[in-house]
Amino acid sequence: MRLATYNIEWMNNLFDDHGALLPDGARSARHGVTRAEQIQAVTTVFQALDADAVMIIEGPDDGRHRNTVTALETFAAHAGVRARRAVLGFSNDTQQEIxxxxxxDVMSVRHDPQAHADAPRFDTRFAIDLDVDATQDEVVFSKPPxxxxxxxxxxxxxxLIGAHLKSKAPHGAKTRDEVMRVSIANRRKQLAQAIWLRARITAHLEAGDALMLMGDLNDGPGLDAYEDLFGRSSVEIILGTGGQALFDPHARQALQRxxxxxxxxxxxxxxxxxxxLQALLxxxxxxPDLAARAPRWRIWHPLDDPDxxxxxxxxxxxxxxxxxFPVSLDIDL
Structure with a gap:
């Protein structure tokens, strides 16, 4: 079985309000790329992946005028791929759905949000002291996992948990001091989201669940200058340690080098x-139980992957x- 995660930049722009594809000459959100070109490119990638399931990050919008499931199933029919049924969790207001x-034919899937004492549902709020001032701050996900x-x-x-953690880019900051202040605040919020996500992971592992965490974490070891201020990247927090550690060979390689x-x-x-700029995101x-099944990971990087x-x-x-670029995992299930 092959499962993949793929962040498709502003996929929402490829559909009209009825979920129909727009294969025309208008510009997509990709610089210098038309909607028709991006649609064809995404189609080619999906056909090559031939995955049983793809976690889509930055999927088409869901709301009063748009429907994520309709749009994705329309795309799947256009591409002629086996992964043709779509499921959405909590929608968000960023126009980038997970x-x-x-x-x-090979799996049944349902949205099944959880809540635990240490980790409330991802569409609610998480209380944590972010700055060690004995005051509880409330954290929310702009894109609930x-x-x-x-x-x-x-x-x-x-x-399966699909995640897209908030970027740490200091948007709106103009001066050096503003950049530093916003960057530190954004990293603090992202680490709080990682702690929240890790608490949910721990609950599943303690219950004996087989688990995959898939998506764009917008972070990695050594990715920015503020990591040392907090000691760990959000990737390290989510991976965990000891007998309840998750495994990803690319994350391990980055942490060791x-x-x-x-x-x-x-x-x-x-x-x-x-x-x-290239990054591991x-x-x-x-x-651990899935890692013991000898899964095979692959980054579909056009310049690094020989095939x-x-x-x-x-x-x-x-x-x-x-x-x-997509990341896939082949595993015997």
Whole structure:
């Protein structure tokens, strides 16, 4: 079975209000890319993935005038892929939803939000002292994680959590002091979200659940200058330690090689510096019981993966489709 996570940059812009695709010459949110070009590129990537399930990050909007499930199932029919049924959890107001496309012939999936003493439901608020002033702060998710109960056709039960943690970019800051203040505040909030998410993970592991945490964590070891101020990245918090640690080989490699080369899943153009920045942002973390099944991870990076590089149509599609690349996991379930 193959499961994947894929952040598709502003996928919402590829659909009209009725969930129909817009394969025209108008510009998509991708710089220098039309909607038709991005739709074709995403289609090519999905067909190459041939996944049983794809956790979609930045999925099309859901609200009064738009429907995420309709849009994604329309896309799946257009692409002709097996992962043709969509499920959405709590919608948000960012126009970037977290949803799953899956093959109903190989698994059944339902939205199943949880609540525990140390981790309330992700669409509520989490109380935590963020700055050690003995005062409880309330944290919310701008994009509540998607919690799914999955049963495979062979009878295996597992939990999937799709996550897209808030970016730490200091939007709106103008002076150096403002940049520092906003960056520290954003990192503090992101770490609080990671603690909240980790509490939910711990509850599942204590209950004996097989678990996958999938998505864009917008963070990684050594990614910004404020990490040392708090001691750990949110990735390290979510992974955990000891017998309840999740496993992702790319995260482990990055943690062990802070000064060396590390895998990357995203590629952004930095205009002031006239160069690309590559970063490890997308993960599939698994519980110890799933790690024991010898799963195989793959980053579909067009420049780093030899098979992607050897297929010009796929290589170009990966670059055109999004500023992130899919991460897949093959596992016997």
């Amino acid at each position: 949803a799953l496309l899956y093959d109903p 998607l919690e799914l109960a999955v049963e495979t056709a062979s009878g295996h039960h597992l939990r 802070r000064l060396g080369a590390a895998p990357t899943t995203a590629r952004f153009w930095i205009k002031p510096e006239q160069r690309f 997308d993960y599939i973390m698994v519980s 992607c590089w050897a297929q010009p149509a796929l290589r170009d599609a990966l670059v055109t489709a999004s500023d992130h």
